[in-house]
Amino acid sequence: MARNSAVRKETPAEKAPDMKSPASARNIPDLDRLIHERMRLGIVSALAANPSLTFAELKKLLKTTDGNLSVHARKLEEAGYIHCEKSFEGRMPKTEFRLTAAGRRAFEKYLDHMEALIQAMRER
DSSP states (O other), X not given: OOOOOOOOOOOHHHHSOOTTSHHHHHHSOXXXXXXXXXXXXXXXXHHHSSSOEEHHHHHHHHTOOHHHHHHHHHHHHHTTSEEEEEEEETTEEEEEEEEOXXXXXXXXXXXXXXXXXXXXXXXX
């Protein structure tokens, strides 16, 4: 049986360095997967730019649903990245979020990592 001896060209994705290879892993730290998810990145970014935001303000800013915001905010709160304070204004419940010191450090580390990745790609 004859084999096809044609050489297959690599796609650009195949030419890219393997980020999981030992050589690459030494130079590039792991992304914080908790922050990297789109909605959680939006929450942390918004809170980094503001002293605090209410649930309604975050929901409007991120154009999301109550349930989606609740799930992602809870994950960030469980990780200690954000603090949630519940109170009442009159008879209306009010939920307010703020970024914790640990959350700010994690976000700054995440931004440093992304900047390093951008720089590495520009140097290619």
